[in-house]
Amino acid sequence: MSRYNAKIIENYQLAEDFYKMTIDAKKIAQWAYPGQFIHIKIPGDNSLLLRRPISINGIDVKTGQLDIVYQVVGKGTKALSKLKKGIGLDILGPLGKGFHIPEGTKKLYILGGGCGVAPMRFVGQRWRHLDIYSFLGFRSQSTVFQLNDFECFSRKVFLSTDDGTMGYKGSIVSLLNERLSIEKTDLLLACGPIPMIKALQKVVSEHDIPCQISLEERMGCGVGGCVVCSCVIGNRKQWDYKKVCTDGPVFWSQEVILDGES
Amino acid sequence: MENLNLGVNMAGLSFKNPIIAASGTFGFGLGYEDYLDLNILGGISVKGLTLEARKGNPPPRIAETPSGILNSVGLENPGIEYFLDRTALPLRQFDTVIIANINGNTSDEYCHMAEKLQDAPIDMVELNLSCPNVKEGGIAFGTDPKTVYSITKAVKRHTSQPLIVKLTPNVTDISQIALAAQQGGADVISLVNTFLGMAIDARTRRPILNNITGGLSGPAIKPLALRMVWQVSQLVEIPIIGMGGIMTGEDVVEFLLAGATAVSVGTANLVSPTAMIDILDGLKNYMTANKITNVNELIGGLITEGGNKL
Incomplete structure (x- = not known):
């Protein structure tokens, strides 16, 4: 963990409200593992003092490039979304204790809701040798992102939207619950909004599944x-x-x- | 640049430079070695200690406001015994002034803690009479000159360690509070702690902080803090540690000119763990550019004759 100046390689809109940014961050890319985050100083506006913690979405160890996916929710993320290729970002990272896979894990379920889908892509990329089943929940079809990437490393992808415009209509935790009744998993890793996490805690406890949440x-x-x-x-x-x-x-x-x- | 003299003296102690990490923004210093060498700092005021461990306030404890930060941590800390057993010695290995910041619910609690610190491997005790985020003690003590005087005096009787009294800006006339601390026997005063404030989310119609109100820090309060340091320096004899939104070397210079002997850096540490390196470099650059070889030349060096025109 250290402080770096990382150049923006690309920054574009991925879905409604969601943007993807790729930065050149060799040292972070070398050390980071899934579930960790980087802490970004918003350039150009000194009135926004605090850094923005954003989970790592993926890493290319060969090129030293790091992806983040972020939702535009306020002034800081709005400013982030306007940044052009070539600009240097003041970042700290990799920070935090991420997910870990206990020895002997073969089957892995990963679950993400909304913005919480972002760190789960890094999980799938890093641990693709495991039997991965992905559960992704979005608000609507217009906010779905990186579905193809999840299909690449997953045996199967389960998808839900709140409004039913794509996949199952309803909560992704209900889909997970159904799946767990048919087939258990060695481990579940998850990230998402608080109401989703609360529902998830209940389900994994009922099915007695080891689960880590971000x-x-x-x-x-x-x-x-x-x-x-x-x-x-x-x-x-x-x-x-x-x-x-x-x-x-x-x-x-x-x-x-x-x-x-x- | 090698010939710059950055050292300052307060209460018989030498500080290698006037930059001190403000209490509550830098933990116990330990764990920051990955980002900066603690030996470069003038001093470290550790996370506010209480007699017993405190859990602090429920989250959210922080909100960003324009050029400022509101916090309502509520003195979460492992307690003074933990500090004495586990933290004080590892911290002592660094060549910097170590300041133990203490917080009590009663005058007796402050005295009890000062006694415990009497033989601890620290250099100074900072009496925090200004925490805005706890129900008892803290700011309630720091807003009344009589209480400030009596607690300072009582604590002085229980310790021979040099004593800093940290003041709250949430008062009508901070000079009177500063005088009371001086009369009570304070060796140094530090000001300002945070300004009481609040942030509301119009979308949810709720306060952002769980505690509803919190303490405002950062560049937003710098002009207020500078004014208070200047006012107090006109009246008291003892040295002042100035703080409030210091982000750059020039900010340090401004506080010294206003009458501070040293400064504390707080909010900047939340922005970057390396902030104090940049601030120290900025101070050196200012001195070099302005042909000032001794930082003490800046202290109280505000030029007011002839108005503000050159």
């Missing part, structure tokens, strides 16, 4: 110094605030308490 929280330094990006880890009797940036963002599903979150 969390999100409003973040400051990204390196463990300011303790603002807290999440509740433990059990109901004994819990602690852990830092999403350095203790996570990936945690085991059963230790994440999301009671107060919405």
Whole structure:
């Protein structure tokens, strides 16, 4: 982990609200593993002080190029979406503790919802030797991205949209639940919005499936110094605030308490 | 550039330069070695300590505002015993001034902590009378000159370590609070802690911080902080550590000119873990460009005669 100036190689719209950026970041590309993130300073506007933590979407170790996929939600990501090829980005990375695959894992289910689909592509690319089944949830057909990439490394891709414009209509967690009733998995890795994660926790606990989830929280330094990006880890009797940036963002599903979150 | 003298003195201690990491923005310093050599810093004020471990406030604890940051951490820390057992010694190996920042719910708690730190491998104690994010103590103490005086005086009786009193800007007249700290026996005062503020999400109609209000820091507060440092420096004799939105070497110069002997860098550490290297380089560049060989020449060097025109 260090601070770099990374040149933008390309930056374009992938789907409604979603953009993909590729940057030249050899050192990060060399060390990063799925579930980690980079922390980006928004150039050109000093009033936007904080960096934006964005998960790594994929890496090409040979070329040293790194992909991110980000959703335009506010001023910072809007500014990011306007950046042209060739501009240097001030980034920190790779940060955080990502996903890990316990020894003996053969079958892997990966699940992503919306923006949370982005880090799961890196999972599939890195661990493509496993039997991967992908579960992808989107709001609508217009927001679906990188489906072809998932089809490349997955035995099967399950897709849902909230409005039914593509794939199954409804929650991707319901599709997962159905699938788990037919066929279990050694491990499930997931990332998505809080309501989805809450539903997922219930399903994996019922089916007794080991599951790691990647969390999100409003973040400051990204390196463990300011303790603002807290999440509740433990059990109901004994819990602690852990830092999403350095203790996570990936945690085991059963230790994440999301009671107060919405 | 090699001939620059960057050292400053406060309370009988030498600081190799006037740059101090502000409490709560740099953890306990340890873990930052991947980004910067802690030995280059003038000092490190560690994460605010309390008698017992504190979990802090529920998230979200941070919100970005124009040129500023609101936080409501609420003094999450492992407690003073943990600091003494696990952190103080590893930190001592670095050649920089180590400042233990302490926070109490009562005057007795401050005294008790100061006593525990008496023989600890640290250089200074910073009395935080200004945390805006806890229900008891903190800002409630720092807004009343009488309380500031009595707590400072009480703590002084329990420790021979040099004492910094950290002030809140959420008062009508900060000079009176600063005077009270000086009269109570403070060796140094540091100002300013954060300004109480809030951020609202119009879309959800909810506050962004779970705590509803938080403390505002960053360049947004720099003019306010500069004014307060200048005002206080007109009145008190003891050295001032100035802070509030310092992002560059020139910002450091401005605080020194306003009357600060040293500065603390806070929000900039949240933007980049390497920020203090850049700020120190910026200070050196300013001095070289302006043919200033000793940083002490800048302290209180604000030119006011003849108005603002050259």
